[in-house]
Amino acid sequence: MKSFRSQIRHSALALVIGLLTVFTVLVYWGFERALNQYVDSRLVDLARTLGKLIDDQPNLLQTSQQEISNFDLGKTSKERQRTLREASHFILVLSPDGTLIWKGSAVIDRPLITDILLAKVQEGQVVYDTVHSLNEPPVRRVSIPVPEHKGPHYILQAETSLRFSQEALSSLLLLLAVFSGITIALAWLGSNWIGRKALSSVKILSSTAENISGPPFRTPLILNPPYQEFMPLTKAFNGMLERLQKNFEEQRHFVDYAAHEMRTPLTVLQGNIEVTLQKARTVEEYRDALLTNLEQVERLVMLTRSLLILAKFSGDHSAVQLVPLELEPILQDLINDLMVLAEDQQILLTLESQPVPSVLGDADRLKQLLINLLDNAIRYTPPGGTVVVRMDIKEQNVAIAVEDSGHGIEPKHLPHLFDRFYRTDSSRVRNSGGTGLGLLIVKEIAAAHHGTVTVHSEVGKGSVFTLLLPILKDLP
Ligand code: ADP
Numbered sequence: 001m002k003s004f005r006s007q008i009r010h011s012a013l014a015l016v017i018g019l020l021t022v023f024t025v026l027v028y029w030g031f032e033r034a035l036n037q038y039v040d041s042r043l044v045d046l047a048r049t050l051g052k053l054i055d056d057q058p059n060l061l062q063t064s065q066q067e068i069s070n071f072d073l074g075k076t077s078k079e080r081q082r083t084l085r086e087a088s089h090f091i092l093v094l095s096p097d098g099t100l101i102w103k104g105s106a107v108i109d110r111p112l113i114t115d116i117l118l119a120k121v122q123e124g125q126v127v128y129d130t131v132h133s134l135n136e137p138p139v140r141r142v143s144i145p146v147p148e149h150k151g152p153h154y155i156l157q158a159e160t161s162l163r164f165s166q167e168a169l170s171s172l173l174l175l176l177a178v179f180s181g182i183t184i185a186l187a188w189l190g191s192n193w194i195g196r197k198a199l200s201s202v203k204i205l206s207s208t209a210e211n212i213s214g215p216p217f218r219t220p221l222i223l224n225p226p227y228q229e230f231m232p233l234t235k236a237f238n239g240m241l242e243r244l245q246k247n248f249e250e251q252r253h254f255v256d257y258a259a260h261e262m263r264t265p266l267t268v269l270q271g272n273i274e275v276t277l278q279k280a281r282t283v284e285e286y287r288d289a290l291l292t293n294l295e296q297v298e299r300l301v302m303l304t305r306s307l308l309i310l311a312k313f314s315g316d317h318s319a320v321q322l323v324p325l326e327l328e329p330i331l332q333d334l335i336n337d338l339m340v341l342a343e344d345q346q347i348l349l350t351l352e353s354q355p356v357p358s359v360l361g362d363a364d365r366l367k368q369l370l371i372n373l374l375d376n377a378i379r380y381t382p383p384g385g386t387v388v389v390r391m392d393i394k395e396q397n398v399a400i401a402v403e404d405s406g407h408g409i410e411p412k413h414l415p416h417l418f419d420r421f422y423r424t425d426s427s428r429v430r431n432s433g434g435t436g437l438g439l440l441i442v443k444e445i446a447a448a449h450h451g452t453v454t455v456h457s458e459v460g461k462g463s464v465f466t467l468l469l470p471i472l473k474d475l476p
Helices: 004-056 078-088 115-122 163-211 230-277 283-313 327-344 363-379 411-416 426-432 438-448
Strands: 092-094 100-103 127-131 139-146 154-161 323-325 348-353 359-361 386-394 397-404 452-458 462-470
Touching: 004 078, 004 139, 004 154, 004 163, 115 127, 115 139, 115 154, 163 230, 230 283, 283 438, 323 363, 327 348, 327 363, 327 386, 327 397, 359 363, 359 462, 363 386, 363 397, 363 438, 363 462, 411 452, 438 452, 438 462
Parallel strands: 348 386
Antiparallel strands: 092 100, 092 154, 127 139, 139 154, 323 359, 386 397, 397 462, 452 462
16 A cells, blocks of 8 residues: 655655756756857957958958967957957958968867858858867857958958866756755655654544544544644544444434333233233133233334334435336335225225326335335324325425324424334324334435425324425436
8 A cells, every 4th residue: 555655755756856857957058058158249259359350450461370469459458458369369260262361370270160151151140160079178169251241351260168168067067966966855854754744643633543442432532733734634533423422322322212112012021921820810811811912022023123124224325226116006006905904994095196207216115114104194093084195296306195184293293203212192102003113214215215204294183294206307
């Protein structure tokens, strides 16, 4: 696995090396350019002055073959005069066709300028070339027409060694290399320090996480990170701890409730059996005792079944296999199945269905949901009442409403109806055989279908539980 710290180091190093390379290239290139311009401008300045002198005093070329020392330099400064005299030792004077007319005493034989460059000078241009030789530093040479226009009388060539420029450039390169080396070393050490500093907050987080071996998760992480970017991580971590604690408490309460719910029928069972065994009984008495016990066993079976369903569903919506579903046949089948039960209770059960589009659903789970709603409706509606199942479309959803004419639910109970083991009237409802988990299962299944379930109830008039399921769009 990759190390974040070495990733920081490598990235910082790559960035520094990249920037240094660009910096070095730019500085070197800029310095070289400036140096070349300086050398060229000095060279052409000298050549032009000498060219002008020769053009003004052509007899200078006849007086001496090797020296031009008798310049009439007028008011030129001593320093300038010295420079001009020195420079004159290195000049060549050619005729416009390139034949040598005169050369300075210190002129070294160099390759002639190319015909192309010569043609340019003949046209009145100033041309530069660099002459390379094996054992010497290169030489910069300028060829200028004298006078400076087309059809010159002479061509003057002056040169200067590039030794100084080369040495200056080499020194600069060395300086840049040393600077780069030091910067890279500092970047390496600095990135290591930054990496350690940046990860210190994460280290605290992970060691806290390691110390949390189990509930309770009440101790929040007190981390005062120097960098604001770590605040969200700290908050998220503490948020997670809070959620874990809440979850843990919910689970504990759930187990408490479940154990309590189981204890009641088990206590009744135990009591019944003990009382029955106290003395000899008639067959009729044994039969009654067994029937009472069977009721309690049924309650336990129902409770266990509900708990198993919830265990599958709670927080895990992948427990449903969602496929495109037609709801009408499912509803019709359910109504047919429950008709007998409803008739038994003298309740009129009917279905009023509009044509609706398909939804994404798990047929078995949706049946379970609807059975729970219908079972409640039939259970909490007195004989002679009605239960109507209505299906239609409501705001991009398929709405299935289970409407009964039962005794209704008081407003104070409505917000808690979908809580676990919540009953509006425990003693009465326990007798009616409910587990207090039916509506919680309804809520979980609806959520797993990306749907919702709501309740509307009026005491004395009845209740309506409405399930909304999103319509499956773009179905062929
Ligand atoms: P139970 O298995 O006890 O019915 P539910 O979770 O299904 O548990 O329902 C919770 C409580 O909501 C019930 O105990 C009952 O008091 C109330 N309830 C549910 N449906 C209806 C209804 N159609 N009419 C009146 N009360 C209802």
